[in-house]
Amino acid sequence: MKRTTITNRPRGPRLTACLMAAALACGIAGAARADAPYPSKPLRVVVPYTPGGVSDAVTRLVMQKLAERLGQPVVVENRPGANGMIGSDNVAKSAPDGYSLLVVVAAHSINPSLYPKMSFDPVRDLTGVSQIGRIPLLLVSSAQLPPGSVKELVSWGKAHPDKMTFASSGNGSGAHLAGELFSQAVGMRMTHVPYKGVSPALPDLFSGQVAMIFDSVQTMMPQVKAGKLKALAITSPSRWPAAPDVPTMAEAGYPAVTASSWIGLLAPAKTPKVVLDKLSGEMDAVLHQPDIKARLIEYGIDPVGGTPDQFQAFIKDEAVRWAGVVRKGGIKVE
Template sequence: MLICRPGSVSRRALLGTALGGLTLPRLAQAQADYPSRPVRVIVPWAPGGAVDTLARRVAQKLTDSMGQSFVVENKSGATGTIGAGEAARAAPDGYTLLAMDNTYAMLPYLFSRLPFDQATAFRPVTITAFSPILLAVGEKSPYRDLASLIAAAKKDPEKLTYGTGGMGSAPHFATLAFERAAGAKLYHVPFRGAGEAVIGVLSGNVDLVMISPGSALGNIRGGQLRPLAISGKHRVAALPDVPTFTEAGLPGFSVINWSGLAAPKGTPDAIVQRLHGEMVRALAAPDMRGFIAELGSEPGGIDPAAFSRLLSEEAARWREVAASGGIERQ
């Protein structure tokens, strides 16, 4: 224990003050030179998903524009908390970033303890893309529209089954929100990833799936999946024949997925703003806009303050859904 007499200043404190003064110019120069070495982009999910796909495309754009490699690393497990925890513990210097999605806003309602403070662990940079979510059934399903599916679910609660990529995943929460809006009750069958959930519908093991368009376009265009409705205010260009939930008769349901980029708390403003500016330019590029549109999504680009507000709003919304859906924290 260090004990200092009243009015005295320790040698360590004086030394720290002197060193701090010396390092300020270096810190400013480091920020001006950012990035001067490769940047890690941690994706807290397995390769191949929507978040991973977008993160890799954005990483390549940033590599091209900023002159240093942005390298995607997949750190999956525990509903994204393993990767998020590693990013949260990283130095706040802009050289470790987190590709997050709306599951991040749900974490406090899934776990009684997290390895980081979910509300303050990161500085949001911007949204990469906003993606609607669609409800789809298999090609042999008797349900050809949303109204008939809801009627069947109301008639026999928990008879209809839905697959998701896991307990507490974004599609799980989205389906709970759908149940609230429709006044129906479905039976949840969690799989090990969104891909397996789609296979569950294709094989007839589950009745329906809620999924982002980008993860289902191939099966929809091939006729193996039949989309009944899609969230959002308007139809998407990639699936022009699929009605919105409002058009299909359920105006009370609206869920939009998103993915974005964040930096550990304490990351300097100059670096956050630089990243935001580069992201906005990347998302405005014609090839990037076309890529995002092909996924059935819309480009983001909102500023860090707006992203922070979105996180707070999402956390409040999913708190209600978790409570009504009987989600028990682990």
């Protein structure tokens, strides 16, 4: 086998000149790559939830338009599990270069209060890019029960504490936290009844075995229109176009119950500001396209946008607010 031995013997002038020229050429090429405009290759966007859900559908809708504006493909990758933490951990530990991004919902800011031993810090290890939208929650009660307004529900619940129950899609879910916030705001003890998703809860809500639930307009309004549930209030600042007759929680007399969910785009911490600003600006443009706004509203989402700093501040505020609700309610998950 032939072996080549490299020594440090002196080189001739011509060889030295050639090596210097090659090194200079490599340096120029490296500088060109470092200064290449962003993005110069496809982006990866992780959805830490199962395919087919609202967050997945909204991500694919918005990312298709973002890809058109960036001039690069955007590959959506589902990595579900552990209430969004598996996919989030993957992006949190990716290179902070703007090519690995993450779409999350409100659970992102709630998880630190429920899971103290997370493998990453949602606020420290990830940073906001753009808040895609707010998702107001509809407070509905069973049509089999007497209350027809929020105040009537509170009065009825205080008179029948054994019947004052609320459903959710599981311990630690947005519906669980919203119900706990409502309980604390109105000063009434309520029994939480968790289900494995919203669909399994519906029969018990229809029959009146469970009194109420907070969930999305998109999910609950068809049941309201069918006469199976009563829409009592919505958590958005103003009335929702798809439910114009439903008062806001503030109009119903409970302005402290602001429990809207949300969906947004994140990047690994330490991603350069110029990249975050580029992505945020393009996301703003996408979210203000009339066809995208209309589709998001169909999904029950109010488009937001905004700067990376605004979104990151919002995430931090949400984490603090829900930590207080979790602590006061003594909420724990297995």
